[in-house]
Amino acid sequence: MNRFLPYALIAAGMTMPAIASAAPVNGQPAPAFTLLNTAGKPVSLGDFKGKTVILEWTNPGCPFVRAHYDSGNMQATQARALKAGAVWLTINSGAPGKQGHMTGKQAQARMQTDGTSPSHYLLDPRGTVGTFYAAKATPQIFVVAPDGTLAYDGAINDRPTAEESDALEGRNYALTALAAVQAGKTPAPAKTKPYGCAVKYPS
Secondary structure: OOOOOOHHHHHHHOOOOOOOOOOOOOOOOEEEEEEEOOOOOOHHHHOOOOEEEEEEEOOOOOOHHHHHHEEEEEEEHHHHHOOOOOOEEEEOOOOOOOOOOOOOOHHHHHHHHHOOOOOOEOOOOHHHHHHOOOOEEOOOEEOOOOOOEEEEEEEOEOOOOOHHHHHHHHOHHHHHHHHHHOOOOOOOOOOOOOOEEEEOOOO
């Protein structure tokens, strides 16, 4: 299967086989996808051609994720990215019955509780998009440049702990990468080791 095909099947709720794929490569086209948002509307990466897109893998039950949300760091990072003209897509690849899995209504309630406002919160319960991006941890960040190429892949910051103070004080790789991309430069670093909870894919 061509990994760059849009995933209309995902948006339609159709079953797709588990896929073992290599991680996407910085400087190459980011894998295209279509997922449903919390309102049941299909959202495609291609909808945002010409804009910088930040993908955030999340699990609301993960203590590492909670450190960034409970400290307000994730909300502030999202707000700064949106103000800079970027698109922020939060993706939940938690499988049904596993930690962090949410329905659209549950995710909407969680966003309201956390006071977060991504451009879209996308549901990936079969883990297909997570697998295509080789997303390993929550939180994990990918930055897609306006030309559709992958510019950054890795941790949100340089403090691999579940402490709120580290969430606030660490070097924010997401915003560093965003600033570099918008300046027409290659992020430095462009790839880091993600940390956090393992993505809860289907068994």
